[in-house]
Amino acid sequence: MFRLNLKIALRNLWKNKVYATINIVGLALGLTAFVLMILYINHEESYDKWSPDLKNVYQIREKHDFFTPDNKEHWNEVSNSRIANLIRTKLPQAVAVTKVDNDWSFGSGYSVKTDNADPVMVNKIKDSDSSFFKVFDYQFVQGSADQALENKNTIVLKEDLALKLFGTTRALGKTIKIIRWRDDKGDLFTVTGIVSEPKTPQSVHFSAIMRTGNKDRDPDEPTNNNYCLMFTKLNKASDTLVLNQTLQKLYVDFRKNLLKGQEEDYEDMQKPKKLPGLKVIPLATVHSNPPYTLSWFEKLKPVMAISAFLLLVSIINFINLATAQSVQRAKEVGVKKVLGSYKSQLTAQFLVESGLQSLISLFLCIVLIEMVLPAFNQQFNVALSFWHNARLLVLIAQLVGLFVFVTLLAGLYPAWVLSNYNPVAVLKGNYENGLRGVVLRNVLVVFQFVISVTFIISIGVMEMQSRFMSSKDLGFERGNLINIKTNYEDNFAERLKKIPGVQYVATTTQVLGNSFNVPEEIKYKGKPIKLNTVTVTMDALPALGVKVLQGRIFSREYKSDTVNTVVLNEAAANLFGKNLIGQTYQKTDWEGKDNIFQVVGIIKNYHNEGFDKAVLPTVYKVTRLGGTSNTNNLLVRFNTAQHKEIISKIEKEWRMLYPNFPIEYNSLDDAFSKVLEENRRFMNMIVLFSLVSVSLSLLGLFALSTFVAKRKTKEIAVRKVLGASNIQIVSLLNKSFLILVVVANLVSWPVAYIIIKKWLEGFAYRIEVPFIPFAAATLISVIIAILTVSIQARKAAVTDPVNALKYE
């Protein structure tokens, strides 16, 4: 029976090649988007799961506002290094605690020298302590977890790096020199272990773990803090709720002790409503809980919704066509019923047919995925693979599940409709007039068009927002400006200034691509104001090319600029009030001394982060008064667009001064592109999805119109005999579909409006919801719908009516 059903299913597919192709291709498209997403989710889900041993590993998180992008408190991944010792001594469950460097986005690489070779930049060499491999279970190809980092100045390499540096993984005992910053004299490290790359990605991603000794001790001064990542391995997997209560108590005591004898005591510290906190989270949840940004899951939600929608649309097409076609199958159903078939047998038969189609689609989808995966990986900066998958079995199980799901969803309704045909009605020959499924079919067509139109509108708005962002006045001149990844050093800066074409050389802690926020609170006319402090050199603001709104910016002519003057940005000025120039404010430093600052100028806000973030109220100062901060930004402004020559001269100067460390720089144009990139990527993805969605809708509409045209052959013939023109017939067929498309547009306008508004609200700098994309989407959808339907309608209209009538 099953074999016969399969055979008949194949014959039916062959007979209705066009429908079957549309069904299968459509479903394959929908599946491809969905399976790609599954691959991506699997990848993200697989973080930190390479060893069962990792179940007992926890990340330590402290609640504080240091280094946070918005200067507010967060549960940070980087914690005060003293906490490691606290846990080691006070938490009996802790078997091991390790401290390790965080990834800092800027200045990530170290220069590595082996023997006489040229220095190479290597990213992700991290400093840790002797416990690292006691917490994280890595497979040692050479050396052992127990002994590898026993001594200072040892290093454990991943196989890849060993191969890169030595051409072999047998590198035990060899020494390398690591130069960590530009004028570091470098330290020698002995390779004491080689570990293999685990099967799954890791949140603490490294190319090598070294032990400099810095992570072995904490700063002596209680007010000096080191921040780093910390992980602990417990003797068993524990209830974090209970554990975290214990930790919180330990932590409060620890803070009190630490601050004892200091001016600022614990009670004081809590005054500005700061609640310190300490907790651990299981390693497995680290990747899905980043401290400031949305987790991958949250980020992916819209994409998941979209790909689920697309799959749904392709299934809808499938259902639509199957029910539309069911008329042709009605006779078979009727006959089989009088031959003694149970309804369940018929249902099974039709399910076999949809199963067959979804199976073919699934294979097609796998082929498609193999084809698009390289582009996908590049676009989204991931390394997904279908076959070389750490969890291939899981994936296969997921695909089988998907197959069953799609088959049931796509096949059940048509099977139900078909197997319910009443044999008498069918055998009497008047089964065609059944309106069954027509309403549903129309609803489904409307639904897919709602999705497509919403996509088209979204693309329009996104494009307009992108244009707005890329042409937005940044508040500084990004052309002819580069940022060298190094701190300001007079000797080097002076040499650069002598190069013809170099206009300014300066440093600032706030520039697009690398902004470092230091929060502070000041008092102005008795009113406390929270500001972000940026330390600049005299030339930094002119180098950036900021716009002065009131007063002046720093200049060597004014002695006071190295004493106590500051420049505010507009956002900060707004917090102060009017008539600011010449006014002073107070800032109490950590020693309790009041410093007085004078405002000399106000500049226009300039963008130093993505457009999703509002420019922070910021105070700029050259003076060392009240402390300074520093980060690796060396701005060089050219007064010509001919960069190549200047840059090569800069590189020459660099090599002379710092032979052991390669130069790294980027242009502000690149930094700006990078800011736009994430959005650009998101948009590319939406465009891709829209293309799939729109083509699915059109495939569906095409198939349905083909079908309707075919069914109406006789009606058309009769009308033609009665004198209808071709155009009248084409418009007759178009009318019913056009109504659906118009209804879809009416539905999608408010839907799109809500989604778009929400999306735009994610930007601190955005356009108003524009009208044009809405009108355009409606126009586009109507035109392509008419074109699609007309192809079939015309065909039906021009056929000779005699042929149609003869066969009745």
Add this chain to the structure above:
Amino acid sequence: MIQLTNIEKYYASKGVKNYVLRLVTTTINQGEFVSVMGPSGAGKSTLLNIIGMLEEPTYGNYHFMGEDVTSLNERKRIELYRNHIGFVFQAYHLIDEMTVYENIEAPLLYKKVGSAERASRIADLLDRFNIVAKKDLFPNQLSGGQQQLVGIARALAAQPSIILADEPTGNLQSAQAEEIMSLFKKLNEEEGITIIQVTHSEKNAQYGNRILHIADGLIKEDIKIQA
């Protein structure tokens, strides 16, 4: 075998009952060959459909092989189709996607007849109806008469005790019609299969041994034909 008592069938439209059958009472015994005749729209097909349990009467009693049909559930009815009733249609109603062989095989599959038995029965039928050469063809590759032969072979495959045929020769030329009628007569006489056919042709009706004349939903005449 078949006992109809006061069968009525009407379609209500706008509050008016349009009677198709009125107070039809008759008995058809095992081994009879009955021809139902009457003008178009008289209710012949409706009567046959009711006998075939494809339609339900609005009122009245129907016993098939001693069982009250009105109280039969769907499973039971399907069992009757599988084991006792064979249908032959004017429009043949072969399944287009199946070959001749598969069409004849279909009822046997539903009846769960073993494969060896199935093969021998089908071979037998193909042989008997002289369509062995056509067994791998699809219905649209056959003439109308050949299609109807396949239709009958399919009806016979499950070895039913009764065949219901609604104008089986309505679409056929007279030579082919005669062939079909002789076949029915032979099946009735040699194998004792009960046959009920609807026909417009007085000549075809003569192949049977009883004629029911229906007009306006009533049995006007019930004639026994002496062989």
